[in-house]
Amino acid sequence: MNFRMLAALVVALAGWAAFPASASAATARTTTTLNVRSGPGPGYARVATLPAGQRVTVFGCEGSWCSIRAAGIRGWASSNYLDRVRAVRPIVVQPQIIIRPPHYRPHRPNKPRPPRPNKPQCKIAPGFSCK
Template identity: 35%
Template sequence: MTLKRNLFLAGAIVVGSAGLAQADMAATAINDLNVRAGPGPQYPSLGIATRGSQAILDGCIQGSRWCRVDVNGVRGWVYAEYLQVQQGGSSVIVEQHQVDLGVPVVTYETTASVAPDPAPGDELLGPVGSVEAISPPETVTTYVQTNPAQTVRLRGDVVVGAALPGDVTFQEIPDYQYRYVRINDRPVLVDPATRRIVYVYD
């Protein structure tokens, strides 16, 4: 488990009373996650929790995809769709089972400005959606490594499922259904039909 810490604190947490009586809920990251200072991609990252990292789930905002976790002693916010917990001997995604898991409800109050507005020309990655993650063959990885593309700068988390703006162009890969683009210096594979990221290279 890796978590790079940044010294940044903003906002205040209020935990609902329903969560105070709950035992600690253990969760596992199913993807590399940005742990953010607040419940949204506009908040600065406190670090990265790698796939398989163990976390204590404090609770989630009602009607939101954001949950607060404690990873290696640092508390921050992550997407609920990338957290799983054990239920009845099976692993289930937190976002889909918040109610039946009895996940506590937490709220967030902003107490400071945490990020500047996007600069002119900066675009945001679209909302994260459900996609089937892939494992590209070695030939595709070699192609990506030997054909570097110019990077596209976008605000937001470069994660599997994120949608790319309509004006971002993709590079074709010979004999392969997915396309290639470099977002914020990170090569990613994209489903051209949905414009969603299906794989992110380290």
């Protein structure tokens, strides 16, 4: 049981170490034909050359040199020739919610109410006729 637990831990650590900076990676494009080098500086060997406009993933920078990956190539490139890509987020328009109160007729105290039809207009007690 301990061997399985140790093996699972080793596999988990190996997976974690394979992607240490993926959460903090940024995207950029090359501004010109760019040499990718094996280390952070012009004295390191050239690994590959990327064309202008190539999209690259930037993992981190040391001085003016950035650790990048593009087209299956991993290495270092001068940050002077990288232009950061801005993520275009869609514009979300929130619907406007209008809540109206229920319809009602307010009482208007200044306006007299019309008389009710078919009822006598006399002021005698109920049950007595006006004649």
